[in-house]
Amino acid sequence: MAEETVSAKFEVYRYDPATDAAPRYQEYTLDLAPHTPVLTALLRIRAEVDPTLTLRYSCRSAICGSCAMRVNSKSRLACETQVGPELARNGRIVVEPMRNQPVLRDLVVDQEPFWRQYDAIDPHLILDPRHPMPEGKETAMTPAQVERFHETPRCIACAACFSACPAVEADVGFPGPMALAKLYRFVVDPRDTATQDRLLRIQPAGLWTCLRCHLCTEACPKDVRPSERIRDLKEMAIRAQGATENGSRHAVGFKENIRERGLLQESKLVRQTSGVAGLVSQLGQGVRIYRKKPEVLKSPHRIEGLDEVEKIYAALDREEDTS
Amino acid sequence: MKLAYYPGCVAQESGKELDMATRWVCRALGIELVEFPNFSCCGSGFVDEANEVLNVALNARNLAIAERAGLDLLTICSTCQGMLSLANLRLTDPKVKARVDGALKPIGIEYRGTTKVKHLLRVLVEDVGLPAIRAKVRRPLSGLKVGAFYGCHLLRPGDEMNWESPEEPRSFEELLDALGATPVYYRGRVMCCGFPIQFVKPEVASRIAGRQIDDAKTHGADAMATPCPLCHISLDAYQNQAAKAVGHSLDMPVFHLPQVVGLALGASPEELGLARHLVPTESALGKIGTKAPA
Numbered sequence: 179m180a181e182e183t184v185s186a187k188f189e190v191y192r193y194d195p196a197t198d199a200a201p202r203y204q205e206y207t208l209d210l211a212p213h214t215p216v217l218t219a220l221l222r223i224r225a226e227v228d229p230t231l232t233l234r235y236s237c238r239s240a241i242c243g244s245c246a247m248r249v250n251s252k253s254r255l256a257c258e259t260q261v262g263p264e265l266a267r268n269g270r271i272v273v274e275p276m277r278n279q280p281v282l283r284d285l286v287v288d289q290e291p292f293w294r295q296y297d298a299i300d301p302h303l304i305l306d307p308r309h310p311m312p313e314g315k316e317t318a319m320t321p322a323q324v325e326r327f328h329e330t331p332r333c334i335a336c337a338a339c340f341s342a343c344p345a346v347e348a349d350v351g352f353p354g355p356m357a358l359a360k361l362y363r364f365v366v367d368p369r370d371t372a373t374q375d376r377l378l379r380i381q382p383a384g385l386w387t388c389l390r391c392h393l394c395t396e397a398c399p400k401d402v403r404p405s406e407r408i409r410d411l412k413e414m415a416i417r418a419q420g421a422t423e424n425g426s427r428h429a430v431g432f433k434e435n436i437r438e439r440g441l442l443q444e445s446k447l448v449r450q451t452s453g454v455a456g457l458v459s460q461l462g463q464g465v466r467i468y469r470k471k472p473e474v475l476k477s478p479h480r481i482e483g484l485d486e487v488e489k490i491y492a493a494l495d496r497e498e499d500t501s
Numbered sequence: 502m503k504l505a506y507y508p509g510c511v512a513q514e515s516g517k518e519l520d521m522a523t524r525w526v527c528r529a530l531g532i533e534l535v536e537f538p539n540f541s542c543c544g545s546g547f548v549d550e551a552n553e554v555l556n557v558a559l560n561a562r563n564l565a566i567a568e569r570a571g572l573d574l575l576t577i578c579s580t581c582q583g584m585l586s587l588a589n590l591r592l593t594d595p596k597v598k599a600r601v602d603g604a605l606k607p608i609g610i611e612y613r614g615t616t617k618v619k620h621l622l623r624v625l626v627e628d629v630g631l632p633a634i635r636a637k638v639r640r641p642l643s644g645l646k647v648g649a650f651y652g653c654h655l656l657r658p659g660d661e662m663n664w665e666s667p668e669e670p671r672s673f674e675e676l677l678d679a680l681g682a683t684p685v686y687y688r689g690r691v692m693c694c695g696f697p698i699q700f701v702k703p704e705v706a707s708r709i710a711g712r713q714i715d716d717a718k719t720h721g722a723d724a725m726a727t728p729c730p731l732c733h734i735s736l737d738a739y740q741n742q743a744a745k746a747v748g749h750s751l752d753m754p755v756f757h758l759p760q761v762v763g764l765a766l767g768a769s770p771e772e773l774g775l776a777r778h779l780v781p782t783e784s785a786l787g788k789i790g791t792k793a794p795a
Contacts, residue, residue: 251688252668267669344693348708386701389709390546391693392657396667403658412550424701432547433555440541442510451700467738470777471515478514483539486562486608493604494555 183209186219186261190231191274194283201281203272204228212262216271217245219261220285232284240399243336247285248274253341253397276341278354291350292337295357299380303364304372323368330363330407332400339394339404345387352387353380355394355404362407365414377411377418385411386425427451437491440481444474502628504575504619505567506534507585509730510542512577515738516730518774522759523577523621525773529637529766530629534575537566543584545731546654546697553591558601560588565605565612573617575624577759579729582620583654583662589614590661620655622728622758623664626672631679639767641681645724645788647761648685648717649673650736652729653693667691673728673758680765687720689713694727694735695743704746710735711743714751724785728758738779754782764789 186208193201206223217235224231235245238257245256250268253276264271279287311317339355340346346354353361361380364370385408394404412429421430431450435443445464449457457464467474481487512520527534540563542548549556564585567574576582592598592614605612625634651670659667670691674684695709714736717725727733735743737755744751756764760773764786770793775782783793 344695344709344712345698345705348695348712349702349705352705387698387705389653389693389695389697390550391653391697393653393693395658405658409550409553413553416551425698426551428701429547429550432545433551436510436542436544436548440539441513442542442545444510444514448700456700463739463742466741466779467515470779471517471738473517474515476514478510481539481541486539486610487541487559489608490558490562490604491555493607494558494600495552 181211184212184262184265186210186214186265187270188219188223189270189272190220190223190284191272192231192284193281195281210261212260212265214261215257216249216259216261216264216273217256219271220256220273232282232286234286241334243334246276246336246338246341248272248276248341253277253338255336255338255399258399276337278341278343278346279337289337292335292340292354292356295340295353296335296360298383299353299357299361299364300372300376301357301360301364303367303370305369306371309371317369319368323366326366327363329402330359333359333398333402334400336399338397338399339402342393342397344391344393345389349384349387352384355388355398355408356402358385358388358411359402359404359407362411365411374418377415380411381415381419381423381426385415386423386428388412424451424456433495437487439478440484440487441478443477446477502531502624503533503535503572504624505570505572505616506536507540507543507563507567507574507576507581509576509578509581510545511730511734516733516757518777519577519730519733519757519759522757522763522768522773525768526759526762526766529763529768530625530634532575532624532629535570535572537570539566543578543581545580546584549584549587554597554600556584557588557591557597558604560585561592561601561605561612562610564588564614564616564618565610567616568612573619575619575621577621577728578731579620579652579655579727580731582618585618586662589616589618620728622655622672622676625762626676631675634676634762634766635679638679638681638765640765640789640791642677642761642765642789643681645682645785646685646722647677647682647756648687648720648722648725649677649690650694650713650717650725650727650729650732650755651691652727652732655728656691673726677726677761680761682761682765685717685720685722687716687722689716692716694729694732696731696735699735699739703742706735707739707742707746710739711745711747711751714740714743714753715747718751718753722753723788724754724756724782726756726758726761730757733757740780752780752784754778754780754785756782756785764791 428451656667695706
């Protein structure tokens with residue numbers, strides 16, 4: 179029985195920086211079964227319509243991570259994105275290269291920024307040379323120790339998270355979700371001996387630029403959930419070193435701030451995060467806001483039952499409880 | 502309909518206009534707001550970063566207050582919605598639950614896990630319903646192009662927030678359509694506003710906010726509207742910084758969700774606290790034939 183097909187309209191990003199003044203979008207229309215992967219469709223375009231279309235792919239099975247690109251503006255693997263649902267939600271299929279990495283040609287990007295950030299976190303076990311692994315023996319981990327990083331080894335380094343991340347987009351120095359998720363994996367690995375050093379280095383290296391917007395977790399084809407592992411890293415970094423950066427001062431300051439009244443004291447938080455110098459630098463903006471919203475300088479009322487809140491802090495915010 | 506009203510910190514403080522507009526709209530739609538002077542802050546994502554279990558416990562206390570009263574909880578902030586929903590979810594982990602119970606039981610609080618947390622946007626679309634809202638429109642927002650800006654924690658992580666598509670949400674646009682406005686679709690509507698790092702890396706935060714506002718503008722929006730007062734701070738109170746970051750003026754009025762609903766239902770700009778915005782709303786109000794308060 180012949181399979182039912184749909185007419186699928188593609189708009190594909192075309193750009194060769196060596197010869198083109200600007201990118202353009204080229205249209206192709208193909209009759210395809212709805213379950214056809216976008217990658218298969220692109221390969222058919224290249225084989226039958228336009229041999230100059232440039233893209234990167236390998237396994238076609240969502241294992242190698244090579245074919246990450248933007249399909250209808252979402253960063254994802256082309257090989258596991260079917261044309262039917264994309265047509266249903268957008269009426270057409272717009273295919274573009276990933277963001278946050280320079281385009282080499284058409285759908286192929288230069289992944290150097292992504293791999294540079296990955297290299298910077300030392301993505302390998304660091305062992306103590308004074309205590310080498312015992313000859314001929316494995317270093318066993320308990321199931322509970324392995325469970326702590328069961329998600330991160332699923333990462334196939336496709337860079338979809340890096341492409342989706344607004345912090346990477348706005349700050350080239352930000353390590354990005356994948357590098358931070360990998361860092362987490364080594365920090366919680368009981369065999370690694372550089373945990374403290376890793377946490378110490380990552381705080382000023384951009385840990386606190388993460389916006390916890392969860393766009394990476396949404397983009398990840400392997401459910402690595404980078405944003406949640408970055409949260410874990412933040413808590414571990416505070417525990418290891420205290421509040422040493424604006425970001426950790428803000429988190430710890432916020433926690434202490436709401437303990438006093440049960441509600442946030444807005445202007446006090448700015449002082450807790452940025453110190454007096456920071457407060458002075460924000461003075462102009464503060465005055466602008468105060469003119470329209472004078473409450474910004476007032477302390478909120480104390481909530482009823484503040485003693486209950488205090489007892490929850492006393493029970494759960496002790497040093498030994500934050501492990 | 503009767504709900505436990507969880508206004509969150511900002512709507513009780515610098516974002517008071519959100520509280521004013523919420524009360525006006527709920528009165529107009531017959532939603533009874535029950536107030537609890539013992540609700541504490543949701544932790545806003547920051548307490549979660551400093552101490553995850555403490556954050557869950559503080560919110561379990563909030564959820565228990567509503568549970569004891571037999572009411573679902575109404576939030577008016579994407580971040581409050583995210584944090585309170587997340588507490589419900591994390592309490593399904595027996596290890597977390599045991600530690601939280603251990604802190605709550607000695608102070609006589611028990612949370613059984615039955616409180617539903619609903620954002621005003623969801624209550625309007627699902628419980629009140631668009632036909633009922635449409636029937637109450639007195640001042641259609643015809644000719645006003647509005648870019649909805651959802652706020653991360655209302656949508657993501659999608660499998661945890663468990664509502665509409667985190668990539669292609671439609672509820673806010675459908676609501677805007679019911680109010681007579683023209684919804685504007687743009688990439689930035691599901692992106693981040695930059696607020697979480699406003700005081701940590703202000704220049705990066707401003708670039709992020711600027712990009713989203715610019716995106717809405719490029720797609721023809723006369724105004725933006727957000728269900729999150731923290732996004733409102735980034736998009737409105739710090740819009741001057743965002744404009745500096747993108748290198749040109751933005752002049753984008755930004756409404757809170759209940760302000761656009763209130764305008765369509767006939768509230769005056771004064772009743773909705775529009776004079777409290779940093780970016781004047783005149784240009785948008787002019788399009789629907791009303792005037793901004795002095």
